[in-house]
Structures are given as structure tokens and as C-alpha cells.
Amino acid sequence: xxxxxxxxxxxxxxxxxxxxxxxxxxxxxxxxxxxxxxxxxxxxxxxxxxxxxxxxxxxxxxxxxxxxxxxxxxxxxxxxxxxxxxxxxxxxxxxxxxxxxxxxxxxxxxxxxxxxxxxxxxxxxxxxxxxxxxxxxxxxxxxxxxxxxxxxxxxxxxxxxxxxxxxxxxxxxxxxxxxxxxxxxxxxxxxxxxxxxxxxxxxxxxxxxxxxxxxxxxxxxxxxxxxxxxxxxxxxxxxxxxxxxxxxxxxxxxxxxxxxxxxxxxxxxxxxxxxxxxxxxxxxxxxxxxxxxxxxxxxxxxxxxxxxxxxxxxxxxxxxxxxxxxxxxxxxxxxxxxxxxxxxxxxxxxxxxxxxxxxxxxxxxxxxxxxxxxxxxxxxxxxxxxxxxxxxxxxxxxxxxxxxxxxxxxxxxxxxxxxxxxxxxxxxxxxxxxxxxxxxxxxxxxxxxxxxxxxxxxxxxxxxxxxxxxxxxxxxxxxxxxxxxxxxxxxxxx
Numbered sequence: 483x484x485x486x487x488x489x490x491x492x493x494x495x496x497x498x499x500x501x502x503x504x505x506x507x508x509x510x511x512x513x514x515x516x517x518x519x520x521x522x523x524x525x526x527x528x529x530x531x532x533x534x535x536x537x538x539x540x541x542x543x544x545x546x547x548x549x550x551x552x553x554x555x556x557x558x559x560x561x562x563x564x565x566x567x568x569x570x571x572x573x574x575x576x577x578x579x580x581x582x583x584x585x586x587x588x589x590x591x592x593x594x595x596x597x598x599x600x601x602x603x604x605x606x607x608x609x610x611x612x613x614x615x616x617x618x619x620x621x622x623x624x625x626x627x628x629x630x631x632x633x634x635x636x637x638x639x640x641x642x643x644x645x646x647x648x649x650x651x652x653x654x655x656x657x658x659x660x661x662x663x664x665x666x667x668x669x670x671x672x673x674x675x676x677x678x679x680x681x682x683x684x685x686x687x688x689x690x691x692x693x694x695x696x697x698x699x700x701x702x703x704x705x706x707x708x709x710x711x712x713x714x715x716x717x718x719x720x721x722x723x724x725x726x727x728x729x730x731x732x733x734x735x736x737x738x739x740x741x742x743x744x745x746x747x748x749x750x751x752x753x754x755x756x757x758x759x760x761x762x763x764x765x766x767x768x769x770x771x772x773x774x775x776x777x778x779x780x781x782x783x784x785x786x787x788x789x790x791x792x793x794x795x796x797x798x799x800x801x802x803x804x805x806x807x808x809x810x811x812x813x814x815x816x817x818x819x820x821x822x823x824x825x826x827x828x829x830x831x832x833x834x835x836x837x838x839x840x841x842x843x844x845x846x847x848x849x850x851x852x853x854x855x856x857x858x859x860x861x862x863x864x865x866x867x868x869x870x871x872x873x874x875x876x877x878x879x880x881x882x883x884x885x886x887x888x889x890x891x892x893x894x895x896x897x898x899x900x901x902x903x904x905x906x907x908x909x910x911x912x913x914x915x916x917x918x919x920x921x922x923x924x925x926x927x928x929x930x931x932x933x934x935x936x937x938x939x940x941x942x943x944x945x946x947x948x949x950x951x952x953x954x955x956x957x958x959x960x961x962x963x964x965x966x967x968x969x970x971x972x973x974x975x976x
Contacts (some may be wrong), residue, residue: 516546645876700727726771737779865923937964
């Protein structure tokens with residue numbers, strides 16, 4: 483890494499060069515180092531995986547000081563050098579100049595900053611992500627650092643909060659039959675003051691990504707301000723929305739920020755089926771129209787298709803629709819029960835015969851089969867392996883400031899940001915530390931199960947479907963689904 487040590491003087495720069503932060507790069511400062519990363523660990527991609535891949539990079543303390551002189555707006559490199567001279571008063575100008583040019587040239591070559599003559603900033607943004615015009619950057623082996631692995635190697639076993647799921651609205655303009663939020667809970671909106679608290683405390687903890695959700699987040703009239711605050715503070719954002727309320731103003735804000743990705747749900751390409759699930763007439767037309775508008779503006783988008791009784795014969799149509807637009811899509815039949823333990827939404831869940839049909843259909847698709855096979859082969863299920871990643875790198879916050887472990891698990895309140903800080907809850911909560919400590923051996927029923935590699939053990943499903951909210955009570959639906967998947971994969975030759 484570049485350090486401010488004596489070097490041979492270099493000739494003065496002959497060309498006016500500018501340097502600035504790239505809009506798709508996040509930077510976090512730590513006491514002794516800096517961390518740069520792109521959005522690939524947090525953002526959605528095209529179906530062809532064509533996003534520009536920049537990677538991760540650790541900076542030395544000196545390198546971090548160099549980088550901190552940059553802004554989102556272009557600066558002359560001479561001005562940057564001048565600022566550095568004020569920090570390193572005992573180092574000759576020529577030495578600082580040489581180090582700065584070398585440092586920013588290195589970062590430019592790796593895709594972390596721009597160094598050069600004047601450039602169209604819009605073109606820079608489109609170089610990172612476009613559905614039609616992207617040339618993927620080939621990551622070198624040394625650049626292939628995942629955020630969590632980077633933090634683990636840097637901080638040891640110290641858990642780092644990198645993601646927050648923030649529900650800015652419990653209200654929703656749809657009433658989806660499978661929703662895990664009880665209807666009587668869909669009442670309120672997050673205030674700007676509470677969101678400001680979350681932003682401030684997230685900055686203190688060096689959080690990288692905020693998932694903004696609900697209910698329906700676009701019902702919150704302050705959403706545009708929330709998104710702009712995320713941009714100013716260099717947070718990656720995943721916006722989860724049904725998109726029926728997408729305005730031109732929101733579209734402009736979203737499309738102008740390369741650190742925003744959007745996820746929406748689409749239940750069928752048959753308008754009647756989709757609208758019956760949302761219980762909102764016209765929702766299909768509004769959602770599909772918004773999907774196309776976002777794609778036209780090169781916004782990274784993912785379509786989710788929860789599979790249930792009313793659409794299990796139609797989900798493939800959704801996947802094909804997404805594929806035709808080069809949009810990533812996912813489908814899943816593991817629905818959460820309502821977090822009030824009522825199970826009132828589970829009448830739409832697939833029965834065993836229907837799951838059998840879906841699994842058979844999925845493993846007949848080469849891509850899905852390969853994904854399932856890879857998950858089975860890489861899944862760790864030894865006695866001391868963790869049962870779940872919950873509370874190891876993420877938390878969720880309700881619109882009222884309640885902190886809970888995971889999306890859909892609002893029955894287990896860890897604390898409230900009006901009473902305790904996010905860092906206090908993360909470091910000292912008995913609940914958080916208990917959930918982190920859970921291992922496979924704690925679930926004796928699972929340890930000897932022949933289907934354990936095919937199971938998606940989910941504490942939320944355990945809790946929400948137990949009359950007492952006991953997350954240690956293994957949910958039998960998951961057991962049956964794992965058994966079916968194991969049998970089908972075995973019959974397929976795996």
C-alpha cells in the first residue's frame with residue numbers, strides 16, 4: 483500500500499487531471515484501515531450476470547487518508563495533493579505528488595476511482611450496470627473478497643453488522659393472501675426522525691446496505707427523502723415494493739443512484755390470478771408496467787414469485803417473462819406463517835403432492851438443478867456448524883423502531899432504538915447472542931436426519947408456526963419439504 487515516505491521527485495503534471503469517487507463504490511473508514519467495495523454483494527443483477535465486477539479492497543491507514551480527500555464531484559489532482567500536503571507537513575511536495583499519482587492510478591486501474599480528464603458522469607454510471615451494454619470486469623483472484631470474509635479475516639470472530647432491513651411502513655395498498663404481516667398490524671408509517679436515527683447509528687457501525695421495505699414503502703410520503711439520505715451517506719439500498727405506486731419523481735431518484743436495486747413480487751402472467759392473490763384489482767398491470775419502466779432506466783431489478791396453491795401452475799410463466807427482459811427472478815414455496823402465530827395465511831400453502839410437482843419441475847431445469855446440487859454439496863451440517871446466519875451480519879427494524887432478528891420475525895423483539903442504540907443491542911443483547919450461538923447439535927431431531935442437507939432450517943418458520951413462538955420447535959413442513967427434495971434429487975441421479 484502507498485505510504486508517505488521519501489521518494490525521488492517527479493516532474494510536474496503536464497495535463498490537468500481530475501479525480502473523484504465512483505458512484506457505485508462504497509467506502510468505510512476504520513481506525514487503522516479503509517474498506518472499499520462495489521455493490522455486487524448487495525445489489526441485484528441481470529439474468530446474464532453482466533454487472534461490472536470491481537471487487538473489494540483494503541487500504542492502509544495512509545491510503546485511507548488519501549482516499550478521504552476525494553468527493554463525489556471531480557477535483558483537480560493538484561488540489562488533492564495540496565490538501566495532502568497540509569496533512570503531511572514534514573513530507574516534500576514532490577514525494578506526496580508521486581505517491582498520490584501512484585495511489586490514484588492504482589485505484590483507477592482497479593475500478594475504484596476515476597482519474598483522467600473531464601468525463602460524462604452519466605456514462606460512468608452506465609458502465610457499471612446496463613441491461614444491454616455491459617462489459618464485465620474480470621476479477622483477479624486477489625480481488626475476490628466477499629464482505630463478510632473480509633471482515634472475518636480482519637476482525638477475527640467479531641460479528642459485523644453490514645445489513646439492516648428497515649420497514650418504513652406497516653401499511654400496504656395490497657392485501658396478499660400469503661402475507662406474514664397480520665392485517666390488523668398494517669397501520670403506521672416510520673417518521674423522518676426515526677429514519678434519521680437509523681442513518682446516524684448505521685454510519686457509526688459502518689453498515690453497508692439498507693433494505694427498505696414494509697408493508698408498502700411507497701405509501702410513506704418521505705420515501706424520496708429517505709432514499710436521498712441513503713445516497714448522501716453512501717449506503718447501498720434494496721427497495722422491496724409492489725411498484726404499483728411508482729411515480730416519475732421516485733423513478734428519477736432510483737435510476738440516478740447506482741447503489742439502488744429493486745425487488746418486486748409477480749405471481750402470474752395471468753392478470754386475474756395475480757390480482758386475486760394481491761386482492762387489489764389492477765395491480766398486475768401497474769406492477770408489470772413499473773417493471774418495464776425500471777428496466778428502461780437500467781435499474782437492477784429482481785422479480786420474486788412466491789409459489790402457492792393458486793399460482794403453482796403459473797410461476798414458470800413469470801420466470802420466462804423475467805428471462806425475456808434479462809431480469810433475475812426467483813421462486814419459492816416456503817411461505818412464512820403470520821408472526822402473530824395465527825397461521826391464518828397458510829391455507830394457501832402447497833400440500834405435499836404440489837411440492838412434489840414443483841420440485842420435480844425445478845430439477846428438470848438445468849439451472850435450478852445445478853443450484854440445488856451445489857447447495858447440497860456445500861451445505862455444512864456438522865454438529866458445531868451454525869444453524870442459521872441470523873444476527874451474524876444483519877438485523878431488522880420496524881417502523882416504530884423495534885429491532886427484531888429477521889424479516890417476518892417481528893414477534894421476537896430485541897429492543898427499541900428509542901431506548902437503546904443499535905450498537906448496544908448488537909453487542910450486548912441476550913437474544914442476539916443466544917441466536918448467534920445456535921448450532922446443529924442444539925436441534926437433536928435434525929442431527930440424525932437423513933434429509934438434513936436438503937432442508938432449509940428456518941427459525942422464523944419454527945417460531946411463527948408454534949403456538950408459543952418457540953423457535954427451537956422444528957417445523958414439520960420443512961421436514962416434509964426436505965424429504966421430498968431428497969427423494970426427487972436421488973431419483974434424478976444425485
